[in-house]
Amino acid sequence: MLDRLEHALRARPELPAVLTTGRGGAPRVRATRGELAEQADAYAAALHARGLRAGDTVGVAVRPGPRALAVLLALWRLGLRGAVLDPCVGPEVLRARLARARPALVLADAAAQAVAGWAAAPARRARLELPDLAALGGPVATVGRRLPWCAPALERDAPRTGVPARFDGDGDAVIVFTSGTTSRPRAVVHTRASLAAGMESVSALFTGARPGEPVLGGTFFVLVPSLTRGAPVALPARSARVLARQLDRLRPRDTYLTPPQLRDALAAGARLGGRVWTGSAPAGAGLLNRVRDAGADEAWGVYALTELFPAAAVESREKAAFTGSGDLVGTPLPGVRAERDAAGQLLLAGPAARDRYLGEERDAWVRTGDRARLDGAGRIVLEGRCKDMVLRRAQNIYPGLYEPSLHVPGVELGVLVGVPAGDGDERLVAVVQPQRGVPEPALRAALSGPLRRMGTARPDALVFADVPLAGRSRKPDRAAASKLAAAALYQGKGGTR
Template identity: 85%
Template sequence: MLDRLDHALRSRPERPAVLTATRTGAPRVRATRGELAEQSDAFAAALHARGLRAGDTVGVAVRPGPRALAVLLALWRLGLRGAVLDPGAGADVLRARLALARPSLVLADAAAQAVAGWARPLARRARLALPDLAGLGPVATVGRRLPGCAPALDLAAPRTGVPVLGDHDGDAVIVFTSGTTSLPRAVVHTRSSLAAGMASVGSLFDAHGEEPVLGGTFFVLVPALTRGAPVALPAREPRALARQLDRLRPQDTYLTPPQLRDALAVRARFHGRVWTGSAPASAELLERVRGAGADRAWGVYALTELFPAAAVESREKSAFEGPGDLVGAPLPGVLAKPDADGQLLLAGAAARDRYLGEEPDAWIRTGDRARLDGAGRIVLEGRVKDMVLRRAENIYPGLYEPALQIPGVELAVLVGVPAGDGDERLVAVVQPQRGAAEPALRSALSGPLRRMGTARPDALLFARIPLSGRSRKPDRAATAALAARRLGPVLPEVPHR
């Protein structure tokens, strides 16, 4: 698909490619299709002039947007492997990841260098032209260069003789997912698995013509632009996002669940189809989005190792009455099965090839407990690592949390709080929607809590649930600590009727 995108950008260079919103929500052209192609050519020539060749690794710390997409296209053209770096991960983590990936060059914009702080010593070393940078590689600035940044990448390099890799397969991208400073872990996608994932997203979005798509990830940008649709980057501030949705009226919108909740809180109106993923999306949240104007609202189940794996529309999710969280049938080409311990395994053309430094493995161990229902749909039952052990009973929160997502509830999680005797107490932490009265919610939750049987929580706590990571998922460890502080050593019993 990236080959097709490169051709599509050059066929209609005058058309808008990436849009941003003004303060009033009106769209502003951030880059045309021709400008993206031109920038990609300049990056490819500069990297080739520096001696980088197919198979080499380039670290990328560039904010999502036109420049990052142009870098991706340049890496793809040359057959280079991009290691995606998160400047917010902290200096020690970044150094460990760089040492594992061993990039020949790190590309970073000024904002990434300012946030990270790690680039300054690396840039100083690069200017000294030391022969060995401890495996971390030199740094080059892309975009506007500010004082203290590394030297700029030379975009005036000659473009003659720059190769095009073509259909040859090989590593395309490294994405770090977890691990410590001593043992970082990274997903390696090949050119074929990356292309298969983008094609799968393209079949979901089905973007066409000149109607805009709203979303900021590569898996949204690439399929939409390939089919000719401009892509608008979502405004960060909720009210600005609401104005953007109103002015743009996008045919497809992709936002994370926290972005959707923030937009709904300011009474944003949606249009066309809305997609969400990266964090759990309840049936109640999807129905609220549809109630706010969306024609259809979809939850996408995806992992860094396989994007996307399954999708479910709000009506189907709302009609599901069994225990657990229905995330939909596996998408075409995706194989799914539980192992002997109930952990979900996935495989398919879009699956990662391996973890960096490990042997290839066809099956992805998701860390999710799941079952396949009679229709072959995936029903999640909770994270394996989130299991709570109470009175010698294994309780998987994901099996019961969907039942707590009733009207008036923004988020709900079940966490274990140490009881001091090696046992745990189960606490339901509920974040009400703005304006929801806690006494009424407590009464409405009594039925779902009672139906949890032996997994019924020991306490119910109303609180704002901490979020973590770029996708702003519920931080269970922080939530458990919050519950322990708020409730103390003796948990109040959950009232029942």
């Protein structure tokens, strides 16, 4: 599909490709189809001129939007592997991920570099923190506007002669880090074949997308299929009020927002239409029904993982009619196979499944970490999570990444747990057990720095209490700790940020 997208962009270069929000929610053209194709050409020529060849790894720290899409197209054309670098995970975690991916070059926009430089202090308050990319030893190049503090710009005037028209073959396409420890980060590796299959699956869901009719959504899995069909894509406004006005002015036929975005937009009085899709976090029947009450013709919940996107989908009416226990997430999409292991964990496989985890052997089956069953109609019904992951506002948070930071002098034991916050979302709570005789104010001060450096994994609340233990090995009982944290929060005993 990425190959088809390149041809589609050049066929009607004058048409809008990516829209943003102007005054009053009115759409504004951010990039035309021709500008997007030209930007991808320039990036491909510059990367080729730097000696990068098929199979090399390029780190990408670029905000979502047309520039990031142009980078993806350039990497795709040359057969390069992109390692996604998220500036929101905290410097220690990101430093470990860079060491694991070992990119030959890091592409970063000015905003990402500002987080690591002059804007570090305000960025930390906004939960963004990067290590100094240049200090890590690898070369860094700026894409987009270069400001005084930035690394040298990626050449935009590199010669176009000798640049391959298109890499022809399979191979690794992208690395997306998901979990693991700072000593051994775990990362999903998608090949060109699995990435293409995932985009084809999304395209099959968006069957109603028409040339010229805008689609609202910000992920690559929305941008690529929609632009390939000739539909411009509007990036969702960050403000809920502006997003509500954007929806009213744009009236998209297809809308893809995360459950938190939908909740915020509905709270701001948004009116919806056409088909609305939501995923990246649980979407209960109540939320989907509210979407339809707000004017949508259809409201779909999409079950997807980094390892396999998308896996299943369910429409609000079907979900509301489900009376069994558990969370109905729908019938596996074409090509997706679903089974359970002996412990009841859901296993998935299919053309869109990741090839492997970085540094590990290939495995056809994705172990989702979700307990599930398949009903008589072959639909997937989730019954809870097998792993310790906390899901907050569509972000996967893995406690094992951050719990070591809680163990400052004076802390006996500390864990991060999720507390249900309604409609599938969770609050992240740090339960910290002080050593005997250590006053809580002193511990709170000692923890302020480590908590701040957790970035978007920073807990919503800090609870001082004895951490429950269980089993012969006396490991922390996370279920009991979650109940303890919930009681403390709802009784007003939990300290907030």
